[in-house]
Amino acid sequence: MPKRGYHHGNLRQAxxxxxxxxxxxxxxxxxxxxxxxxxxxxxxxxxxxxxxGREDLIAEAALQGYEIFGDLMQYAYDKGQPSALxxxxxxxxxxxAFAGKYPxxxxxxxxxxxxxxxxxxxxxxxxxxxxxxxxxxxxxxQHIPADKRPPASMFSAHIWALSHGVVxxxxxxxxxxxxxxxxxxxLETGIGIYLRGLGLISPDD
Amino acid sequence: MPKRGYHHGNLRQAxxxxxxxxxxxxxxxxxxxxxxxxxxxxxxxxxxxxxxGREDLIAEAALQGYEIFGDLMQYAYDKGQPSALxxxxxxxxxxxAFAGKYPxxxxxxxxxxxxxxxxxxxxxxxxxxxxxxxxxxxxxxQHIPADKRPPASMFSAHIWALSHGVVxxxxxxxxxxxxxxxxxxxLETGIGIYLRGLGLISPDD
DNA sequence: TGTACATCAGTGAACGCGCGTTCACTGATGTAC
DNA sequence: TGTACATCAGTGAACGCGCGTTCACTGATGTAC
Numbered sequence: 287m288p289k290r291g292y293h294h295g296n297l298r299q300a301x302x303x304x305x306x307x308x309x310x311x312x313x314x315x316x317x318x319x320x321x322x323x324x325x326x327x328x329x330x331x332x333x334x335x336x337x338x339g340r341e342d343l344i345a346e347a348a349l350q351g352y353e354i355f356g357d358l359m360q361y362a363y364d365k366g367q368p369s370a371l372x373x374x375x376x377x378x379x380x381x382x383a384f385a386g387k388y389p390x391x392x393x394x395x396x397x398x399x400x401x402x403x404x405x406x407x408x409x410x411x412x413x414x415x416x417x418x419x420x421x422x423x424x425x426x427x428q429h430i431p432a433d434k435r436p437p438a439s440m441f442s443a444h445i446w447a448l449s450h451g452v453v454x455x456x457x458x459x460x461x462x463x464x465x466x467x468x469x470x471x472x473l474e475t476g477i478g479i480y481l482r483g484l485g486l487i488s489p490d491d
Numbered sequence: 492m493p494k495r496g497y498h499h500g501n502l503r504q505a506x507x508x509x510x511x512x513x514x515x516x517x518x519x520x521x522x523x524x525x526x527x528x529x530x531x532x533x534x535x536x537x538x539x540x541x542x543x544g545r546e547d548l549i550a551e552a553a554l555q556g557y558e559i560f561g562d563l564m565q566y567a568y569d570k571g572q573p574s575a576l577x578x579x580x581x582x583x584x585x586x587x588a589f590a591g592k593y594p595x596x597x598x599x600x601x602x603x604x605x606x607x608x609x610x611x612x613x614x615x616x617x618x619x620x621x622x623x624x625x626x627x628x629x630x631x632x633q634h635i636p637a638d639k640r641p642p643a644s645m646f647s648a649h650i651w652a653l654s655h656g657v658v659x660x661x662x663x664x665x666x667x668x669x670x671x672x673x674x675x676x677x678l679e680t681g682i683g684i685y686l687r688g689l690g691l692i693s694p695d696d
Numbered sequence: 697t698g699t700a701c702a703t704c705a706g707t708g709a710a711c712g713c714g715c716g717t718t719c720a721c722t723g724a725t726g727t728a729c
Numbered sequence: 730t731g732t733a734c735a736t737c738a739g740t741g742a743a744c745g746c747g748c749g750t751t752c753a754c755t756g757a758t759g760t761a762c
Contacts, residue, residue, distance in 0.1 A: 293724060293738060313604055315520025319716065330716075332739055340716065396659075397602075399518055436680065439671045443661065444681040448649070451656030454601075456648065466644045475641065476649040476685075483688030498705060498757060524749065535749075537706055545749065 298336040300326040305347050306390030314398035319343065345400050345408060351391030352411035358384050359418040370425040371486060374445075377422045378477050381449040382470055385457055396450070419446060429486060441484070448476050503541040505531040510552050511595030519603035524548060550605050550613060556596030557616035563589050564623040575630040576691060579650075582627045583682050586654040587675055590662060601655070624651060634691060646689070653681050 294300065304325040308317045319340040323330040337343045362380035366373030385392045394400070395412075402412045423442035427435050452473045456465035465472070481487050499505065509530040513522045524545040528535040542548045567585035571578030590597045599605075600617075607617045628647035632640050657678045661670035670677070686692050 297738080313520060315518060318714080320714070329740055331718080331741080334717075335738055436684075437671075440677070440680065441684070443671060443677055444653070444684070447656030447660055447677065447681065448653045449656065450660055451652030451654065454659060455652055455655055466648060472645070472648055472652065475645065476652065479641075479646075479649070479688035480681075480685050481688070483684035483686070502705080523747080525747070534707055536708080536751080539750075540705055 294326070294328060297326060297328060297332065301328075301333060301336060301343060302347050302350065305343050306394065309344070309347065309393050309398070310390035314344075314393050317344070341400065344394055344398050345404050347391065348394040348398065348400055349405075349408050349411055351388060351395045352408065352415055354388060354391060355384050355395070356411060356415035356418065359415055363418050363422055366422075370422070370429060371481070374422040374426045375477055375481075377419050378445050378449055378473065379470070381419075381446070382453060382457065382473050385453040386469075389458070392453070426486065430484060436484075441480075444480065445477060448480070449473060452476070499531070499533060499537075502531060502533060502537065506533075506538060506541060506548060507552050507555065510548050511599065513595075514549070514552065514598050514603070515595035519549075519598050522549070546605065549599055549603050550609050552596065553599040553603065553605055554610075554613050554616055556593060556600045557613065557620055559593060559596060560589050560600070561616060561620035561623065564620050568623050568627050571627075575627070575634060576686070579627040579631045580682060580686075582624050583650050583654055583678065584675070586624075586651070587658060587662065587678050590658040591674075594663070597658070631691065635689060641689075646685075649685065650682060653685070654678060657681070 301322055304322040305317060308322055308325065319333055320330045322343065323333050333339075333343065337346065358380045359377050362376040363373050366376035403409050420439055420442045423445070424438040427438045427441070430436075452469050456467075456472055457469035478487070506527055509527040510522060513527055513530065524538055525535045527548065528538050538544075538548065542551065563585045564582050567581040568578050571581035608614050625644055625647045628650070629643040632643045632646070635641075657674050661672075661677055662674035683692070
Protein backbone atom coordinates (compact mmCIF):
# COMPACT_ATOMS: atom_id res chain seq x y z
CA MET A 287 0.00 0.00 0.00
CA PRO A 288 2.14 2.88 -1.25
CA LYS A 289 1.31 5.95 0.81
CA ARG A 290 1.74 8.93 -1.45
CA GLY A 291 2.37 12.04 0.57
CA TYR A 292 -0.25 14.43 -0.59
CA HIS A 293 -2.38 12.71 -3.15
CA HIS A 294 -4.14 9.65 -1.96
CA GLY A 295 -4.54 7.69 -5.14
CA ASN A 296 -7.99 6.32 -4.67
CA LEU A 297 -9.52 8.30 -1.89
CA ARG A 298 -13.05 7.89 -3.15
CA GLN A 299 -13.08 4.14 -2.70
CA ALA A 300 -11.04 4.37 0.49
CA UNK A 301 -13.74 6.59 1.97
CA UNK A 302 -16.47 4.20 0.98
CA UNK A 303 -14.56 1.32 2.52
CA UNK A 304 -14.01 3.27 5.71
CA UNK A 305 -17.70 4.16 5.80
CA UNK A 306 -18.63 0.51 5.45
CA UNK A 307 -16.41 -0.52 8.31
CA UNK A 308 -17.77 2.22 10.53
CA UNK A 309 -21.37 1.53 9.62
CA UNK A 310 -20.80 -2.08 10.53
CA UNK A 311 -19.17 -1.20 13.81
CA UNK A 312 -21.27 1.72 14.96
CA UNK A 313 -24.62 1.27 13.31
CA UNK A 314 -26.18 3.35 10.57
CA UNK A 315 -26.67 6.45 12.69
CA UNK A 316 -23.44 6.19 14.63
CA UNK A 317 -21.44 6.61 11.48
CA UNK A 318 -19.82 10.01 11.02
CA UNK A 319 -18.23 11.59 8.01
CA UNK A 320 -15.36 12.95 10.05
CA UNK A 321 -14.43 9.56 11.37
CA UNK A 322 -14.54 8.03 7.92
CA UNK A 323 -12.20 10.75 6.71
CA UNK A 324 -9.87 10.17 9.62
CA UNK A 325 -9.81 6.45 8.99
CA UNK A 326 -8.90 7.07 5.38
CA UNK A 327 -6.05 9.28 6.62
CA UNK A 328 -7.51 12.49 5.36
CA UNK A 329 -9.11 15.75 6.53
CA UNK A 330 -12.91 15.84 6.72
CA UNK A 331 -12.94 18.60 4.15
CA UNK A 332 -11.31 16.31 1.60
CA UNK A 333 -14.46 14.21 1.52
CA UNK A 334 -16.19 17.02 -0.30
CA UNK A 335 -13.95 16.57 -3.31
CA UNK A 336 -15.63 13.22 -3.91
CA UNK A 337 -19.06 13.36 -2.33
CA UNK A 338 -21.75 15.92 -1.82
CA GLY A 339 -21.84 15.17 1.88
CA ARG A 340 -22.51 12.58 4.50
CA GLU A 341 -25.71 11.21 2.98
CA ASP A 342 -24.18 10.94 -0.43
CA LEU A 343 -21.36 8.82 0.95
CA ILE A 344 -23.77 6.40 2.59
CA ALA A 345 -25.85 6.24 -0.56
CA GLU A 346 -22.78 5.32 -2.55
CA ALA A 347 -21.96 2.53 -0.11
CA ALA A 348 -25.51 1.25 -0.45
CA LEU A 349 -25.30 1.40 -4.22
CA GLN A 350 -22.20 -0.76 -4.29
CA GLY A 351 -24.00 -3.09 -1.92
CA TYR A 352 -26.97 -3.48 -4.23
CA GLU A 353 -24.65 -4.18 -7.10
CA ILE A 354 -22.79 -6.92 -5.27
CA PHE A 355 -26.08 -8.25 -4.00
CA GLY A 356 -27.56 -8.34 -7.49
CA ASP A 357 -24.51 -10.13 -8.81
CA LEU A 358 -24.64 -12.74 -6.07
CA MET A 359 -28.32 -13.34 -6.61
CA GLN A 360 -27.87 -13.63 -10.34
CA TYR A 361 -24.96 -16.00 -9.94
CA ALA A 362 -26.91 -18.18 -7.52
CA TYR A 363 -29.89 -18.22 -9.86
CA ASP A 364 -27.79 -19.21 -12.85
CA LYS A 365 -25.96 -21.87 -10.95
CA GLY A 366 -29.21 -23.38 -9.71
CA GLN A 367 -30.50 -23.80 -13.25
CA PRO A 368 -32.04 -25.60 -14.97
CA SER A 369 -34.04 -26.75 -11.93
CA ALA A 370 -36.49 -24.05 -10.92
CA LEU A 371 -36.47 -25.40 -7.40
CA UNK A 372 -32.74 -25.39 -6.88
CA UNK A 373 -32.44 -21.97 -8.51
CA UNK A 374 -34.99 -20.64 -6.07
CA UNK A 375 -33.47 -22.06 -2.94
CA UNK A 376 -30.03 -20.94 -4.09
CA UNK A 377 -31.18 -17.34 -4.24
CA UNK A 378 -32.57 -17.66 -0.74
CA UNK A 379 -29.24 -18.93 0.46
CA UNK A 380 -27.44 -16.16 -1.39
CA UNK A 381 -29.40 -13.61 0.58
CA UNK A 382 -28.11 -14.92 3.86
CA ALA A 383 -24.61 -15.31 2.51
CA PHE A 384 -24.59 -11.72 1.38
CA ALA A 385 -25.73 -10.44 4.76
CA GLY A 386 -23.01 -12.45 6.46
CA LYS A 387 -20.22 -11.50 4.14
CA TYR A 388 -21.04 -7.84 3.61
CA PRO A 389 -22.61 -6.61 6.83
CA UNK A 390 -21.65 -3.00 6.21
CA UNK A 391 -23.29 -2.99 2.82
CA UNK A 392 -26.29 -4.76 4.24
CA UNK A 393 -26.81 -2.15 6.92
CA UNK A 394 -26.29 0.70 4.49
CA UNK A 395 -28.91 -0.81 2.22
CA UNK A 396 -31.57 -1.88 4.68
CA UNK A 397 -31.08 -0.02 7.92
CA UNK A 398 -29.55 3.34 7.14
CA UNK A 399 -32.84 4.94 6.22
CA UNK A 400 -31.67 6.19 2.87
CA UNK A 401 -34.37 5.92 0.26
CA UNK A 402 -33.88 3.51 -2.55
CA UNK A 403 -35.34 6.19 -4.77
CA UNK A 404 -32.66 8.69 -3.90
CA UNK A 405 -31.14 8.36 -7.33
CA UNK A 406 -32.23 6.49 -10.46
CA UNK A 407 -28.98 4.52 -10.29
CA UNK A 408 -29.75 3.30 -6.80
CA UNK A 409 -33.32 2.43 -7.67
CA UNK A 410 -32.15 0.48 -10.70
CA UNK A 411 -29.60 -1.51 -8.72
CA UNK A 412 -32.18 -2.35 -6.05
CA UNK A 413 -34.72 -3.38 -8.64
CA UNK A 414 -32.26 -5.61 -10.41
CA UNK A 415 -31.52 -7.57 -7.24
CA UNK A 416 -35.17 -7.89 -6.43
CA UNK A 417 -36.03 -9.00 -9.95
CA UNK A 418 -33.75 -12.01 -9.72
CA UNK A 419 -35.61 -13.35 -6.74
CA UNK A 420 -38.92 -12.62 -8.38
CA UNK A 421 -37.83 -14.35 -11.55
CA UNK A 422 -36.86 -17.40 -9.57
CA UNK A 423 -40.23 -17.34 -7.87
CA UNK A 424 -42.03 -17.03 -11.20
CA UNK A 425 -40.16 -19.99 -12.67
CA UNK A 426 -41.04 -22.02 -9.66
CA UNK A 427 -44.68 -21.08 -9.63
CA GLN A 428 -45.08 -22.71 -13.02
CA HIS A 429 -44.98 -25.98 -11.15
CA ILE A 430 -48.00 -25.16 -9.04
CA PRO A 431 -51.46 -25.91 -10.38
CA ALA A 432 -52.64 -22.64 -11.90
CA ASP A 433 -55.92 -22.49 -10.02
CA LYS A 434 -54.31 -22.46 -6.58
CA ARG A 435 -51.15 -20.66 -7.44
CA PRO A 436 -50.35 -17.58 -5.37
CA PRO A 437 -48.84 -14.67 -7.28
CA ALA A 438 -45.12 -15.16 -7.71
CA SER A 439 -44.42 -11.75 -6.25
CA MET A 440 -46.17 -12.88 -3.11
CA PHE A 441 -44.06 -15.85 -2.37
CA SER A 442 -40.95 -14.03 -3.40
CA ALA A 443 -41.99 -11.54 -0.72
CA HIS A 444 -42.47 -14.36 1.78
CA ILE A 445 -39.01 -15.70 1.21
CA TRP A 446 -37.51 -12.27 1.28
CA ALA A 447 -39.23 -11.51 4.58
CA LEU A 448 -38.18 -14.81 6.11
CA SER A 449 -34.59 -14.29 5.04
CA HIS A 450 -34.55 -10.75 6.29
CA GLY A 451 -36.06 -11.74 9.61
CA VAL A 452 -33.55 -14.52 10.11
CA VAL A 453 -30.72 -12.14 9.39
CA UNK A 454 -31.98 -9.40 11.67
CA UNK A 455 -32.90 -11.60 14.58
CA UNK A 456 -30.47 -14.47 14.48
CA UNK A 457 -27.56 -13.81 12.17
CA UNK A 458 -26.38 -10.49 13.46
CA UNK A 459 -24.92 -10.53 16.94
CA UNK A 460 -28.12 -9.09 18.30
CA UNK A 461 -27.13 -8.06 21.78
CA UNK A 462 -28.43 -10.66 24.16
CA UNK A 463 -30.55 -12.46 21.67
CA UNK A 464 -28.62 -15.61 21.00
CA UNK A 465 -29.88 -17.79 18.24
CA UNK A 466 -31.20 -21.18 19.27
CA UNK A 467 -30.00 -22.52 15.92
CA UNK A 468 -27.43 -21.51 13.30
CA UNK A 469 -28.98 -18.92 11.03
CA UNK A 470 -28.41 -20.87 7.87
CA UNK A 471 -30.06 -23.99 9.28
CA UNK A 472 -32.96 -21.88 10.34
CA LEU A 473 -33.39 -20.39 6.89
CA GLU A 474 -32.85 -23.70 5.13
CA THR A 475 -35.43 -25.55 7.17
CA GLY A 476 -37.85 -22.63 7.04
CA ILE A 477 -37.73 -22.47 3.27
CA GLY A 478 -38.03 -26.25 3.12
CA ILE A 479 -41.21 -26.29 5.14
CA TYR A 480 -42.59 -23.40 3.15
CA LEU A 481 -41.96 -25.11 -0.19
CA ARG A 482 -43.55 -28.26 1.12
CA GLY A 483 -46.56 -26.12 1.95
CA LEU A 484 -46.72 -25.08 -1.66
CA GLY A 485 -46.64 -28.71 -2.72
CA LEU A 486 -43.34 -28.21 -4.47
CA ILE A 487 -41.41 -30.80 -2.57
CA SER A 488 -42.71 -34.08 -1.32
CA PRO A 489 -43.89 -34.39 2.30
CA ASP A 490 -41.31 -36.99 3.18
CA ASP A 491 -38.29 -35.44 1.63
CA MET B 492 -54.31 18.37 30.95
CA PRO B 493 -53.74 20.60 33.98
CA LYS B 494 -50.38 22.31 33.55
CA ARG B 495 -48.97 22.86 36.99
CA GLY B 496 -46.46 25.67 36.98
CA TYR B 497 -43.37 24.18 38.42
CA HIS B 498 -44.06 20.59 39.20
CA HIS B 499 -45.00 18.44 36.30
CA GLY B 500 -47.05 15.77 37.94
CA ASN B 501 -45.91 12.75 36.01
CA LEU B 502 -42.77 13.78 34.25
CA ARG B 503 -41.31 10.33 34.21
CA GLN B 504 -44.01 8.87 32.01
CA ALA B 505 -44.24 12.06 29.97
CA UNK B 506 -40.57 11.70 29.12
CA UNK B 507 -41.01 8.09 28.10
CA UNK B 508 -43.94 9.02 25.90
CA UNK B 509 -41.97 11.83 24.31
CA UNK B 510 -39.07 9.47 23.73
CA UNK B 511 -41.37 6.99 22.04
CA UNK B 512 -42.74 9.61 19.69
CA UNK B 513 -39.30 10.83 18.82
CA UNK B 514 -37.90 7.36 18.31
CA UNK B 515 -40.74 6.64 15.96
CA UNK B 516 -40.22 9.87 14.06
CA UNK B 517 -36.45 10.09 13.95
CA UNK B 518 -35.19 6.56 14.27
CA UNK B 519 -33.38 4.95 17.17
CA UNK B 520 -30.20 6.95 16.80
CA UNK B 521 -31.82 10.23 15.85
CA UNK B 522 -33.51 10.42 19.20
CA UNK B 523 -32.03 12.93 21.63
CA UNK B 524 -32.56 13.37 25.31
CA UNK B 525 -32.70 17.13 24.98
CA UNK B 526 -35.49 16.97 22.47
CA UNK B 527 -37.48 14.57 24.60
CA UNK B 528 -37.13 16.96 27.53
CA UNK B 529 -38.21 19.88 25.38
CA UNK B 530 -41.23 17.98 24.13
CA UNK B 531 -42.23 17.22 27.71
CA UNK B 532 -41.95 20.93 28.45
CA UNK B 533 -38.95 20.64 30.68
CA UNK B 534 -35.23 21.40 30.86
CA UNK B 535 -32.83 18.64 29.78
CA UNK B 536 -31.39 18.61 33.29
CA UNK B 537 -34.75 17.62 34.71
CA UNK B 538 -34.47 14.27 32.99
CA UNK B 539 -31.76 13.30 35.42
CA UNK B 540 -34.22 13.39 38.31
CA UNK B 541 -35.90 10.34 36.77
CA UNK B 542 -33.35 8.55 34.64
CA UNK B 543 -29.65 7.88 34.77
CA GLY B 544 -29.23 9.25 31.29
CA ARG B 545 -30.12 8.86 27.68
CA GLU B 546 -29.63 5.10 27.47
CA ASP B 547 -31.64 4.50 30.58
CA LEU B 548 -34.57 6.39 29.11
CA ILE B 549 -34.55 4.29 25.96
CA ALA B 550 -34.24 1.11 27.99
CA GLU B 551 -37.29 2.09 30.00
CA ALA B 552 -39.26 2.66 26.82
CA ALA B 553 -38.20 -0.75 25.58
CA LEU B 554 -39.17 -2.34 28.86
CA GLN B 555 -42.68 -0.97 28.66
CA GLY B 556 -42.78 -2.21 25.09
CA TYR B 557 -41.89 -5.75 26.09
CA GLU B 558 -44.54 -5.66 28.76
CA ILE B 559 -47.26 -4.57 26.36
CA PHE B 560 -45.99 -7.05 23.82
CA GLY B 561 -46.06 -9.89 26.32
CA ASP B 562 -49.59 -8.99 27.34
CA LEU B 563 -50.77 -8.90 23.76
CA MET B 564 -49.18 -12.23 22.99
CA GLN B 565 -50.63 -13.81 26.09
CA TYR B 566 -54.06 -12.43 25.34
CA ALA B 567 -53.93 -13.70 21.77
CA TYR B 568 -52.79 -17.10 22.94
CA ASP B 569 -55.55 -17.38 25.51
CA LYS B 570 -58.19 -16.23 23.11
CA GLY B 571 -57.08 -18.76 20.51
CA GLN B 572 -57.54 -21.63 22.95
CA PRO B 573 -58.42 -24.41 23.12
CA SER B 574 -57.33 -24.98 19.51
CA ALA B 575 -53.56 -25.17 19.34
CA LEU B 576 -53.69 -24.05 15.74
CA UNK B 577 -55.77 -20.96 16.28
CA UNK B 578 -53.77 -20.03 19.36
CA UNK B 579 -50.62 -20.22 17.32
CA UNK B 580 -51.82 -18.18 14.39
CA UNK B 581 -53.31 -15.63 16.76
CA UNK B 582 -49.91 -14.99 18.34
CA UNK B 583 -48.42 -14.50 14.88
CA UNK B 584 -51.07 -11.94 14.11
CA UNK B 585 -50.50 -10.27 17.46
CA UNK B 586 -46.89 -9.71 16.56
CA UNK B 587 -47.82 -7.71 13.50
CA ALA B 588 -50.56 -5.86 15.33
CA PHE B 589 -48.13 -4.83 18.02
CA ALA B 590 -45.63 -3.51 15.51
CA GLY B 591 -48.34 -1.50 13.81
CA LYS B 592 -49.88 -0.09 16.91
CA TYR B 593 -46.74 0.63 18.93
CA PRO B 594 -44.05 1.51 16.42
CA UNK B 595 -42.04 3.55 18.91
CA UNK B 596 -41.91 0.66 21.35
CA UNK B 597 -41.12 -1.72 18.55
CA UNK B 598 -38.13 0.33 17.42
CA UNK B 599 -36.90 0.81 20.97
CA UNK B 600 -37.06 -2.94 21.47
CA UNK B 601 -35.64 -4.24 18.24
CA UNK B 602 -33.69 -1.50 16.55
CA UNK B 603 -32.27 0.75 19.21
CA UNK B 604 -29.31 -1.48 19.90
CA UNK B 605 -29.91 -1.66 23.62
CA UNK B 606 -29.17 -5.08 24.99
CA UNK B 607 -32.01 -7.12 26.31
CA UNK B 608 -29.67 -8.15 29.11
CA UNK B 609 -29.15 -4.59 30.25
CA UNK B 610 -31.20 -5.22 33.36
CA UNK B 611 -32.77 -8.37 34.79
CA UNK B 612 -36.15 -6.69 34.52
CA UNK B 613 -35.74 -6.12 30.82
CA UNK B 614 -34.49 -9.63 30.21
CA UNK B 615 -37.45 -11.06 32.10
CA UNK B 616 -39.96 -9.04 30.13
CA UNK B 617 -38.39 -10.08 26.84
CA UNK B 618 -38.30 -13.71 27.86
CA UNK B 619 -41.92 -13.68 28.89
CA UNK B 620 -43.04 -12.44 25.47
CA UNK B 621 -40.89 -14.96 23.72
CA UNK B 622 -42.12 -17.79 25.90
CA UNK B 623 -45.71 -17.27 24.85
CA UNK B 624 -44.86 -17.81 21.22
CA UNK B 625 -42.76 -20.82 22.11
CA UNK B 626 -45.52 -22.27 24.21
CA UNK B 627 -47.94 -21.90 21.31
CA UNK B 628 -45.43 -23.63 19.07
CA UNK B 629 -44.97 -26.46 21.54
CA UNK B 630 -48.71 -27.03 21.82
CA UNK B 631 -48.97 -27.14 18.10
CA UNK B 632 -46.06 -29.47 17.59
CA GLN B 633 -47.95 -32.15 19.55
CA HIS B 634 -50.01 -32.58 16.43
CA ILE B 635 -47.05 -33.49 14.29
CA PRO B 636 -45.89 -37.10 14.16
CA ALA B 637 -43.10 -37.32 16.70
CA ASP B 638 -40.54 -38.82 14.37
CA LYS B 639 -40.59 -35.94 11.93
CA ARG B 640 -41.34 -33.15 14.32
CA PRO B 641 -38.95 -30.21 14.27
CA PRO B 642 -38.12 -28.71 17.64
CA ALA B 643 -40.81 -26.30 18.74
CA SER B 644 -38.27 -23.58 19.34
CA MET B 645 -37.29 -23.91 15.72
CA PHE B 646 -40.60 -23.22 14.22
CA SER B 647 -41.34 -20.56 16.73
CA ALA B 648 -38.14 -18.98 15.42
CA HIS B 649 -39.37 -19.37 11.85
CA ILE B 650 -42.60 -17.60 12.57
CA TRP B 651 -40.86 -14.93 14.53
CA ALA B 652 -38.42 -14.32 11.70
CA LEU B 653 -41.17 -14.23 9.11
CA SER B 654 -43.18 -11.78 11.17
CA HIS B 655 -40.19 -9.60 11.83
CA GLY B 656 -39.21 -9.59 8.18
CA VAL B 657 -42.70 -8.65 7.07
CA VAL B 658 -42.76 -5.80 9.54
CA UNK B 659 -39.35 -4.48 8.62
CA UNK B 660 -39.72 -4.72 4.89
CA UNK B 661 -43.37 -4.17 4.22
CA UNK B 662 -45.21 -2.80 7.20
CA UNK B 663 -43.07 0.17 8.03
CA UNK B 664 -43.09 2.94 5.49
CA UNK B 665 -39.77 1.76 4.19
CA UNK B 666 -38.68 4.62 2.01
CA UNK B 667 -39.23 3.64 -1.59
CA UNK B 668 -39.98 0.03 -0.85
CA UNK B 669 -43.70 -0.17 -1.32
CA UNK B 670 -45.31 -3.41 -0.38
CA UNK B 671 -46.84 -5.37 -3.22
CA UNK B 672 -49.44 -6.64 -0.74
CA UNK B 673 -50.86 -5.52 2.58
CA UNK B 674 -48.54 -6.65 5.33
CA UNK B 675 -51.16 -8.60 7.21
CA UNK B 676 -52.19 -10.53 4.10
CA UNK B 677 -48.57 -11.31 3.48
CA LEU B 678 -48.06 -12.65 6.96
CA GLU B 679 -51.36 -14.53 6.99
CA THR B 680 -50.70 -16.33 3.72
CA GLY B 681 -47.09 -16.94 4.62
CA ILE B 682 -47.98 -18.60 7.90
CA GLY B 683 -50.71 -20.55 6.13
CA ILE B 684 -48.33 -22.01 3.60
CA TYR B 685 -45.81 -22.75 6.30
CA LEU B 686 -48.33 -24.64 8.44
CA ARG B 687 -49.45 -26.60 5.42
CA GLY B 688 -45.82 -27.54 4.97
CA LEU B 689 -45.85 -28.95 8.47
CA GLY B 690 -48.93 -30.98 7.62
CA LEU B 691 -50.97 -29.10 10.17
CA ILE B 692 -53.62 -27.84 7.83
CA SER B 693 -55.03 -29.64 4.85
CA PRO B 694 -53.64 -28.92 1.38
CA ASP B 695 -56.92 -27.64 0.04
CA ASP B 696 -57.92 -25.44 2.89
C1' DT C 697 -56.10 27.06 60.75
C1' DG C 698 -51.42 28.95 60.63
C1' DT C 699 -46.59 28.86 60.64
C1' DA C 700 -41.71 26.70 60.19
C1' DC C 701 -39.21 23.82 57.91
C1' DA C 702 -37.61 19.62 55.33
C1' DT C 703 -38.05 17.50 51.03
C1' DC C 704 -38.04 17.29 46.43
C1' DA C 705 -38.67 18.46 41.41
C1' DG C 706 -37.56 21.61 38.66
C1' DT C 707 -34.29 25.70 36.60
C1' DG C 708 -30.68 27.88 33.97
C1' DA C 709 -26.07 28.59 33.07
C1' DA C 710 -22.06 26.38 31.95
C1' DC C 711 -18.79 22.69 30.31
C1' DG C 712 -16.28 20.27 26.74
C1' DC C 713 -17.09 17.78 22.64
C1' DG C 714 -17.55 16.24 17.97
C1' DC C 715 -20.35 17.06 14.33
C1' DG C 716 -21.08 18.65 9.06
C1' DT C 717 -19.81 22.11 6.21
C1' DT C 718 -17.26 26.43 4.09
C1' DC C 719 -13.34 28.70 2.60
C1' DA C 720 -9.07 30.51 1.01
C1' DC C 721 -5.00 28.21 0.61
C1' DT C 722 -1.07 25.14 -1.14
C1' DG C 723 1.38 21.21 -2.61
C1' DA C 724 1.59 17.61 -6.24
C1' DT C 725 0.64 16.13 -10.85
C1' DG C 726 0.40 16.28 -15.65
C1' DT C 727 0.57 18.68 -20.05
C1' DA C 728 2.34 22.06 -23.73
C1' DC C 729 6.08 23.72 -25.87
C1' DT D 730 15.02 16.56 -21.42
C1' DG D 731 13.67 20.96 -19.21
C1' DT D 732 10.78 24.64 -17.99
C1' DA D 733 6.11 27.24 -17.35
C1' DC D 734 1.84 26.79 -16.13
C1' DA D 735 -2.97 24.96 -15.52
C1' DT D 736 -5.39 21.63 -13.03
C1' DC D 737 -6.68 19.31 -9.27
C1' DA D 738 -6.66 16.93 -4.64
C1' DG D 739 -5.62 17.82 -0.52
C1' DT D 740 -4.96 21.09 3.99
C1' DG D 741 -6.13 23.51 8.16
C1' DA D 742 -8.58 26.90 10.43
C1' DA D 743 -12.93 28.43 11.34
C1' DC D 744 -18.11 28.50 11.80
C1' DG D 745 -22.35 27.63 14.27
C1' DC D 746 -24.82 23.96 16.29
C1' DG D 747 -26.87 20.67 19.38
C1' DC D 748 -25.49 17.18 22.13
C1' DG D 749 -25.19 14.80 27.10
C1' DT D 750 -24.06 15.93 31.48
C1' DT D 751 -22.83 18.74 35.97
C1' DC D 752 -23.85 21.99 39.31
C1' DA D 753 -25.46 25.27 42.60
C1' DC D 754 -29.74 27.18 42.85
C1' DT D 755 -34.85 28.00 43.82
C1' DG D 756 -39.69 27.43 43.77
C1' DA D 757 -43.47 24.31 45.13
C1' DT D 758 -45.24 20.75 48.05
C1' DG D 759 -46.25 18.40 52.12
C1' DT D 760 -45.70 17.51 57.01
C1' DA D 761 -45.14 18.58 62.16
C1' DC D 762 -46.61 21.11 65.66
